[in-house]
Amino acid sequence: MVSEVTRAQTSVAHRKATDRRQHLLLACLIALLLLAMMVAAGMGAVPVPLGLLAKSAVGLSQLSDDQRTILVAIRLPRILAAALVGSGLSVSGLLFQGLFRNPLADPYVIGSSGGALLGASLGVFLLPAVSIAGFGTTALLAFIGAVGSIVLVYWLASVNGRTPVVALLLAGFAVSTMLSYSSYFLEVLDHDFGQGMHVLSSWLHGTIAQPTWPQLAIVSGMLVLGLIGSAPLARRLNTLALGEEYATHLGISVQQTRIGVIVIGSILTAAAVALGGLISFTGLIIPHILRMILGPDHVRLLPATALAGALFLVIADTAARTIIAPAELPVGVLTAFIGGPFFLYLLRKARREVQL
């Protein structure tokens, strides 16, 4: 009897310790994200010292008009955009990994970014007149493109409810390449639109464009919607890890969960692609690192992934626009350099642990 009581206490203590670790991590991530955004706001051709920024934020000091204009019209939108893109890609990566029961899934790798890109390009080239706030249709078409490509890849790659690594990667690669290059095709068709071409080229390289405030509002709305929608999916994804048949027996509707993940994941991918184009591997790295710290419980991973993704891309984008100033590196190039080797490392590890 004594041992039973002790066991229960150990269990409670252990769980509390895990909860504490999660809360500490979330607090750290919020603090780091705010700090990174402040530092990023100060960096660039016209530096704004961190101290001055902090003082002006609490009303102790005034920024010059130039500094204010640069911050409000250029840097803050860009930084917020990076945060939204990072968050969207990471959370959709987490959801897809849960759905595919495969830690290598990522919106870029499985082709949903490519689908979103093609949808968004259609919006820019063919329907510029019907756009709402210059952006509404683009985001909507990006969403439709993302859903279409995932459904296609899922259908191609799944064997008896499982998606083997090789099948997933090959199907994702093929679909993603086809879709991305279809966007080039649009460019050739429609070379009168100089603006469209510029947008497309920055999307293909994964550059976070200079967004307007209404654009940011739309994407923020999509992100919030996506995060709220992910919450009830997270626990189901834990159960789905046991396999579709077992999850069904335990009362999870696999079909509903699948549709939920595809819709929510596509909203998040579309939001990210509409602002930043093809940014690779972010959705792969961030959930993986957090899984090493917090374990595979999707309920715990969700908020941490959203914050860490934002932090990662704010830092990466700031580095991308300052490393070779005055020129700018597309942030997609940078994440490919960091994420590519990481992806290969995971692939090797997966080959050793799970037979392909």
Next chain:
Amino acid sequence: MMPIIEFDNVSFSYGENTLLDGLDAEIHAHDCIALVGRNGIGKTTLLRLAAGILTPDSGKVRLNNAPLPSLKHREIARSIAFVPQNVEIPFSFTVEQFVEQGRTPFIKMFGGLSATDREAIERAMELTDTCSLRSRIFTELSGGERQRVKIALGLAQQPQLLLLDEPMQHLDIGRQFEMIDLMGSLRKQGITLFASMHDLALIEGVFPTVWLLSQNEAMRQGSPQEMLQPKVLEDAFNCPPRHRPRLVEHTRNRMEFAI
């Protein structure tokens, strides 16, 4: 007394291959049944039918008098726990997180685990002696440990009936005896067991009832002494001549020695 599960004229086939034809049988509270028969005869299929994972081609499976198709999976999973042969998970869940999944049929859409859920999880881990494995990673466990943890997940569902699909498979002799002890203690707790069994030598002394599936014949029920006779087994398992399975006496000695 009302049976927990009632098979009423149940037939099931995979394409041309008829596995079950007009099966009638009942599982009552406190039963402890071993399901035997040769490979591919439909043991797992029968378990899946009982769990509502499969639906019969004709006939009815009833749970506490309600036909299974009229119930949601959630509702079924609160009365029946199915422990599958193999569970592959791609992520490194701990044993505790794994067993927690047994509470899925009780959790509301946005809810988390309640105190009642926690109690059920603790109790399930105590019964299976897996408390000490709590923080271990499921995929890194040995075969015997993994089997006990899978049963813990089933017990966390607090079911009326526990369905076990080949619980002894891939276990060494020591772990098989552990599993026999575990099933004995589950029986003492009043848990109803229905298990498909590959190794006939392990049945006697644990399972008072045997269901024997054989081809082109109705399913037979009886005590291990009746069912595990050489003649019966020879027919049911289609043994080659001169290899008469003589299990009962042989086993009795072995089991007495073991227990």
